[in-house]
Every structure is written in C-alpha cells, then in structure tokens.
Amino acid sequence: MISKGNSELFTMKNRYMKWILFSAALLLLLLISIAVSLLIGEVKISLFQLQEILNDHRSMAYMVLTKIRIPRLILAASVGGALSLSGAILQGIYRNPLVEPYTLGISGGAALGVSIAIVFGLNTISFLALPVFGFIGAIITLFLVYFLSLKKSGLSVNSMLLIGVMVSFVSSSAMMFMMSITTTDNVQNIVFWVMGSMDETNHVLIKIAFYSSLSGLFLAYFFAQPLNALRLGDAKARHLGINTNLTIRILFFLASLLTGIAVAVAGVIGFVGLVIPHLIRLVIGNDYRILLLGSFLGGAIFLILSDTLARTIISPNELPIGVITGFAGGIVFIAVLSRSKSHFKLN
Amino acid sequence: MKLKGIVSLFLLVIQLTSLGQEIKRVVSLAPSITENIYLIGAQDKLVGCTSYCTDAIRDGVQQVGSAVEINMEVLFAQQPDIVLAMKLTKTQDIETMKRLGVKVEIMDSPDNFDEICEQTLHIAELIGNKQEAQKVVEDARKRVEKIRQQSKQLPHSKIFFQLGANPVFTVLDHTFMNDYITFCNGENIATGLTKGTITRESVVLQNPDYMFIATMGGFGAEELATWKMYTGIKAIQNGGIFLIDSETSCSPTPANFVSALEDVFNDIKRK
Numbered sequence: 283m284i285s286k287g288n289s290e291l292f293t294m295k296n297r298y299m300k301w302i303l304f305s306a307a308l309l310l311l312l313l314i315s316i317a318v319s320l321l322i323g324e325v326k327i328s329l330f331q332l333q334e335i336l337n338d339h340r341s342m343a344y345m346v347l348t349k350i351r352i353p354r355l356i357l358a359a360s361v362g363g364a365l366s367l368s369g370a371i372l373q374g375i376y377r378n379p380l381v382e383p384y385t386l387g388i389s390g391g392a393a394l395g396v397s398i399a400i401v402f403g404l405n406t407i408s409f410l411a412l413p414v415f416g417f418i419g420a421i422i423t424l425f426l427v428y429f430l431s432l433k434k435s436g437l438s439v440n441s442m443l444l445i446g447v448m449v450s451f452v453s454s455s456a457m458m459f460m461m462s463i464t465t466t467d468n469v470q471n472i473v474f475w476v477m478g479s480m481d482e483t484n485h486v487l488i489k490i491a492f493y494s495s496l497s498g499l500f501l502a503y504f505f506a507q508p509l510n511a512l513r514l515g516d517a518k519a520r521h522l523g524i525n526t527n528l529t530i531r532i533l534f535f536l537a538s539l540l541t542g543i544a545v546a547v548a549g550v551i552g553f554v555g556l557v558i559p560h561l562i563r564l565v566i567g568n569d570y571r572i573l574l575l576g577s578f579l580g581g582a583i584f585l586i587l588s589d590t591l592a593r594t595i596i597s598p599n600e601l602p603i604g605v606i607t608g609f610a611g612g613i614v615f616i617a618v619l620s621r622s623k624s625h626f627k628l629n
Numbered sequence: 630m631k632l633k634g635i636v637s638l639f640l641l642v643i644q645l646t647s648l649g650q651e652i653k654r655v656v657s658l659a660p661s662i663t664e665n666i667y668l669i670g671a672q673d674k675l676v677g678c679t680s681y682c683t684d685a686i687r688d689g690v691q692q693v694g695s696a697v698e699i700n701m702e703v704l705f706a707q708q709p710d711i712v713l714a715m716k717l718t719k720t721q722d723i724e725t726m727k728r729l730g731v732k733v734e735i736m737d738s739p740d741n742f743d744e745i746c747e748q749t750l751h752i753a754e755l756i757g758n759k760q761e762a763q764k765v766v767e768d769a770r771k772r773v774e775k776i777r778q779q780s781k782q783l784p785h786s787k788i789f790f791q792l793g794a795n796p797v798f799t800v801l802d803h804t805f806m807n808d809y810i811t812f813c814n815g816e817n818i819a820t821g822l823t824k825g826t827i828t829r830e831s832v833v834l835q836n837p838d839y840m841f842i843a844t845m846g847g848f849g850a851e852e853l854a855t856w857k858m859y860t861g862i863k864a865i866q867n868g869g870i871f872l873i874d875s876e877t878s879c880s881p882t883p884a885n886f887v888s889a890l891e892d893v894f895n896d897i898k899r900k
Contacts, residue, residue, distance in 0.1 A: 342834065465681045471848055474795050483855050484855075593828045597828060599827060
C-alpha cells in the first residue's frame with residue numbers, strides 16, 4: 283500500500299514530468315517555427331544550403347536571411363513572448379480572464395504618443411523618435427492608471443481595470459483628434475503604425491525588444507508562487523503570507539513595461555496577450571510555474587508563424603500582421619473553447 | 630409627407646435655376662483640385678478648401694474640412710455654386726450636400742498623365758478659365774513629350790517607387806505615378822500587382838536599378854537609410870536611390886506631374 287506521503291511525491295513527480303514534456307514540446311515547436319520562418323519566402327532557401335548561404339556574404343539569399351528574415355524572426359519572438367507573458371500576468375493579478383495587455387490603455391497611450399510625434403513631424407528628427415514617443419505614451423498611461431487607482435486603503439484592482447479602460451477610450455479619442463487636424467500623409471502613417479508590423483530593421487530596437495522580453499520572463503518567475511496564491515483571492519493570498527499590494531504593483535509595472543516596449547517597437551498587435559495564455563491554460567493548467575514559460579514560448583511561436591504567413595500568404599504583397607493574429611487567434615480560440623468540456627477557470 | 634414634397638420641389642427648383650449660371654463660388658474638397666484651380670488662375674472663385682490646401686489657406690480661403698471630416702455647416706455657409714470633390718469624399722457628406730441643394734461634382738483619381746490633363750480641362754469647363762487651362766495643359770504636354778524623347782537615350786531600367794512604409798507600399802502600374810517610370814524608359818518592378826503592399830524581400834529579389842522613395846511626411850528619410858543596408862541591390866550599389874517630394878509627386882496636376890517627372894528623369898540621367 284502506498285502511503286499518503288509517497289502518493290503526493292508521486293503526483294508531484296508526475297506533474298513535473300508533464301511540465302518538462304510540455305516545455306520540450308513547446309521548444310520543439312519553436313524550433314520548427316523558426317525553421318519555417320527562415321526558409322519560407324520569396325527567395326527560396328533550403329535547409330541544406332543554409333551553411334553555404336551564411337558563408338557567402340555577397341549572395342542575395344544571405345542578404346534576405348540576415349537583413350530581413352532573422353531580424354523579423356527575433357522581433358516576432360520577442361514581441362509575441364512579451365505580449366503573451368504580459369497577458370498571463372495581468373489575467374492573474376486581476377483574476378479576470380478577459381484582461382489583456384491592451385485593456386489597461388497601454389497601447390492607446392503608446393499610439394497617442396506616436397500620433398503626436400507624427401503630427402508634429404518629430405519622426406524627422408531621428409528614427410528612434412516613434413518608438414521613444416510610443417514608449418513615453420505607454421509610461422504616462424501606466425502612471426496615470428496607477429495613481430488614479432490608488433486609494434487610502436491601498437491599490438484597488440477593480441478601479442485599475444476601469445480606469446485603464448477609460449484611459450484607453452480617452453487616448454483613442456485624442457488620437458482621432460490628432461488625425462482630424464493633420465495631413466493625409468500623416469493620417470496614413472498613423473493608421474499603418476497602429477496596424478502593427480514586424481518590418482523593423484533597426485538592430486538597437488530589436489535588441490531592446492529581445493533583452494527586455496527575456497528579462498521580463500526571468501523577473502516574472504520570482505512571482506510565480508505569489509501569482510498562484512493570488513488565484514485564491516486577495517484575502518487568502520494575504521493569509522498565506524503574500525504581500526499582495528506590493529506583488530500586484532510590481533507585476534502591474536512589469537507587465538505594462540513589457541507591453542509598452544512591444545507596442546513601441548512593433549505597433550499594436552492584438553489577440554496575442556489574450557488568446558495564447560488561455561490556450562496554454564487549457565493544455566497545462568493554471569500553475570504559474572509552467573504558465574509563465576508556456577505563455578512566453580506560445581506567444582513567440584504564434585507571432586513567428588503569424589508574421590511568416592503575413593509576408594507569404596499573398597506574396598509579393600504583404601498583409602498587416604494584425605489581420606493574421608486576429609483571424610488565426612480568434613478562430614483557434616473559439617474552436618478549442620467549443621471542443622473543451624471544461625470552462626475557463628483562473629483558480 | 631406634404632412638407633417633405635414641398636421641400637424637395639423647392640430644392641429641385643433651386644438646382645434647376647442654378648444650371649447654366651456662371652460659377653462664382655467654388656469649394657474644393659481635395660488638395661489636387663485646389664492646386665488645379667490655382668493653376669488655371671481661378672483662385673478668386675475659391676471660397677472653401679480643406680485643411681491641407683496650403684496655398685489656399687495662406688490666401689485666407691475658409692477651411693471647410695480636414696483630412697477625415699467635412700464641416701457641413703461651414704461649407705454651406707460659403708454658399709457655393711459648386712463643390713468639387715474626389716471619390717474619396719464620404720458618400721454621406723455628398724448626399725447631405727445634395728440634400729442642401731448644393732451642386733456637387735465628383736471626380737475620379739486620374740490613372741495616367743492624359744487623365745490628369747483631362748481633369749484640369751474638365752475643372753475649367755465647370756468653373757471657367759478654359760483658355761488658361763488649355764495653355765497649362767499644352768505646356769505640360771510639351772515638357773512631358775520632351776522628356777519622353779530624351780529618355781529614349783537612357784538604358785532600359787527596373788525601377789521601384791515607394792509610397793509608404795510599415796508595410797512597404799509601392800506605386801502600381803495602373804496609376805498615374807507609374808507614368809514617372811515608363812516615361813523615363815523604365816519598368817515598374819510592381820507591374821502586375823493589384824495591391825500596393827509589397828514585401829521587402831520581393832523588392833530585394835527584383836533587384837531594381839533605381840529606387841525612388843517618397844518623403845511621406847518624414848518617413849522617406851528613414852526608409853532611405855533602411856534600404857541602404859541592403860547593399861546587394863543594384864540601386865544601392867550604384868547610388869541609384871533617391872528621395873522624391875511626396876507633395877509634388879502624389880498630387881495629380883499637370884504642373885506637379887511635369888515637375889516630379891523632371892526630378893525622376895534628372896536623377897536617372899545623372900547616374
């Protein structure tokens with residue numbers, strides 16, 4: 283007969299094994315999506331030619347690979363990972379399955395910042411002007427939501443959510459105002475920026491996106507257990523010794539910064555932060571020790587494949603990546619949800 | 630019901646009585662139309678323009694709309710004899726103007742240089758100054774023909790003409806801007822495409838001899854720097870990449886067309 287202690291140990295081992303297998307499967311999928319993204323496109327590149335191409339710095343294939351596909355791949359993985367991770371964290375701290383990185387007005391703030399930069403011609407000063415203004419817009423929104431939600435008793439999670447939604451509406455109206463007083467060229471530039479794109483070739487921006495998303499994942503892991511405790515509710519988490527106020531504040535800033543950087547570099551790309559964490563939850567459960575990594579990898583895979591589709595599906599024309607993430611994310615989400623017998627639970 | 634009938638009849642009478650009258654008050658809802666009006670010397674008739682008709686605004690003409698909205702009250706207050714608009718103007722706005730009894734002329738975006746000239750002549754037919762318009766068009770045609778003749782000496786080349794960034798947006802072969810390319814003995818790398826968004830990879834693969842990047846409100850300079858990283862493209866290797874003014878090249882009037890065409894021709898000729 284197996285004792286109770288041995289049974290728990292067996293269940294735990296079983297769970298860890300499941301997590302390891304799940305992570306390995308995601309890593310394998312990531313590798314496959316990287317290969318697909320690098321090899322598919324207008325210029326035909328075979329896996330067996332890869333070494334030869336990388337040695338021939340003058341070839342067309344080398345230029346396409348190093349100057350177009352690899353930068354896009356890194357950016358897509360970083361932005362996808364960051365948005366999905368941010369979604370998983372925010373759904374955890376708000377205990378609301380419909381929260382996503384853009385609900386809190388971060389994207390609205392970033393879009394407003396970029397609109398101001400375009401309307402006042404600041405984008406002519408430096409190529410960094412748009413991402414910088416996008417990031418400033420996101421940060422201002424972040425602090426606005428944070429300070430307006432502060433109450434005597436501490437931070438109100440519900441107020442944060444409502445204020446975030448309202449700030450998002452105000453930003454959107456302000457952006458429409460900017461668009462109504464400017465030239466058609468600027469309107470077109472704002473619209474295209476808002477649609478989102480992985481067509482960023484600046485190495486500095488790509489590195490910022492890459493390192494910040496990895497750092498975000500690393501930092502988030504310090505809060506995996508507090509996030510698990512928060513699933514039980516604020517009061518129960520406090521009883522378990524979690525400083526909920528501090529945890530929520532830090533995680534709110536972390537998720538917002540990740541979103542702010544992603545939006546500033548790649549524009550507004552919807553659905554990743556909402557759909558991917560939920561799909562991961564459906565497969566592996568709600569434990570944040572695996573959910574954080576799963577969401578990050580899942581987001582990276584999803585955006586790499588979406589970007590590959592965006593630049594190949596109607597080639598040589600290119601589709602805005604938001605069209606792909608919206609369609610693919612929405613349809614897969616509905617299909618999985620309708621086949622799943624269990625309802626969504628965050629605890 | 631009766632009242633509605635009377636109002637409709639009243640508006641119809643106004644419209645009928647206004648037919649054949651000399652046009653004295655014109656509202657333009659597109660910068661290219663405004664530029665055409667200036668070109669044929671009929672600017673004294675202009676009583677309303679959009680917020681991006683810079684010359685007209687400088688001359689104190691009333692703004693009646695922006696890039697996205699028309700203020701119908703301001704427009705109506707100008708008591709225009711005719712409103713000249715492009716097809717991009719919202720259908721609701723056109724219907725409202727018609728309901729208010731305002732004569733509206735909707736124009737197509739010209740697809741080539743000939744249509745640009747025809748549009749200028751058509752505007753003159755509607756608002757007057759026909760002789761001036763004839764002169765403008767003849768002068769433009771002569772200058773264009775001269776460049777076409779000179780271009781026969783240029784080697785045939787593949788040309789990429791970029792209009793937008795993120796995603797990259799190119800000039801298509803059924804637009805008037807394609808004439809900048811073909812009139813300079815060039816071939817548009819986007820020939821056959823039906824949509825303007827084009828992947829960078831496709832541009833690299835086409836390996837154009839010349840690249841023209843519209844300034845696009847400041848984005849052009851950034852795009853120019855980006856393209857210069859693709860050192861394998863012939864245009865980059867030979868210094869055949871140029872910025873071209875968006876306001877001139879994208880606004881279809883005979884004068885703008887000739888000016889942009891001369892810029893393209895001179896850039897190619899210098900290389």
